[in-house]
Amino acid sequence: MVTVTYSPGEHLRGFLESLASATVLPTEVIMADNGSTDGAPEAAAQEFPGARLLRTGGNIGYGGAINRAVAEIDPAAEFVVVANPDVRWKAGAIDSLLAAARRWPRAGSLGPTVLEPDGSRYPSARAVPGLLDGAGHAVLGKVWPSNRWTRAYLQETQEVSERPVGWLSGSCLLLRRRAFDSIGGFDARYFMYMEDVDLGDRLGRAGWQNLYVPDATVVHAKGHAAGKEPELMLPAHHRSAYRFQADRHPHWWQAPLRGALWAGLRLRSQVSVASAVRERRRAGRQA
Structure with a gap:
């Protein structure tokens, strides 16, 4: 498992403590640190035996840090979990993703239901934005949330079911290592944001699927770094x-x-x- 840290504070402790309920399998967490100053990654590496600190040497961005950490994992590993350090795991979340990966052998990435801290569902499984619907959502999404471009992009009216989608939120992904490596991982030119959209689109173009698995659930305190x-x-x-x-x-x-x-x-x-x-x-x- 890989996470990227950048002064994550108490979020990181919640991430690691809740991980025990997410899978019955032993897990190692590589914390790719992009220059934290709060001491949280160092403390976690001391307190949690399965957590390992990997310093990237500076703030190289989210995708670049993920790629750097994945390179540390044995290439023979079939799957890699990538998750933000402000995720909290619900019981069995990773095991549910792994079970779905067995059912869908062409799934290159799999993503869970992502809940907001207030319990509402975040639209984590979306269509790949074209130029028109992307522009319509960017301009009107805040002032007119029910516009047709935003609805098409967010797919909020779609049935909540296990299904292939355009892309999945990078806040929590199970990645098939063969698929991830086949497209060169994340595009490190994206310093932050849209790297998950790009990854999902490139996986789809390469013949892989991005699979939404609603039976797996995490809670995401999104935006703590951006804020x-x-x-x-x-x-x-x-x-x-x-x-x-x-x-x-x-x-x-x-x-x-x-x-x-x-x-x-x-x-x-x-x-x-x-x-x-x-x-x-x-x-x-x-x-």
Whole structure:
């Protein structure tokens, strides 16, 4: 199992403590640390016998850190679990994913039901965003959540069933090692965000399936890292969104499209950062 740490605080303890209920199999957790300063990974490595600290040498991004840690695992391992350190495992979650992998031999990645801390279901199994529905969701998703592009992208109206989907949230994945290696792992050009969309899309293009397994469940306190530094994380999100679409529209005659996309995402990034900074200041005054 691999997780990426970046000053994860108490989240990491909850991750490791709840892991015992997720599977009957022995587990080793490689903590690929991207420069934590809170001491949590070091403390976890001392307290939990199955946790091993791997320093990446700096903040190399999520996908790059995952690739670095997976390279430490015996290539003969059939499966690798990748999960955020702010995940808490429900009983049998990993065993349910493994059972589904046996039923679906072409499943390259498998993802569980992801619950918010309040118990609501997060839309973790989605369609791969095309240019039109991706843009529609980006522009209207916050102000008009029921728009058709957002509905198509999030697939919230789909039946909750075990099924192949376009991509799965990278907050918790069971990866078939052969599939992961066959596409070169995560694309390390994505510093943060969209690396899971890209991975799912490339797996699908290579003939593998991304399988949603609702019987497996985790709780994810999402956004703890992004919330600390919105000035860095929100622009990174928008750069990743641009890279994803630009890679899929690479031709010379699509240059005007890429230019318009870049300009639109840059403007949206600036608006998002300004809004996040205002909200942080407002919260600070009320504290």
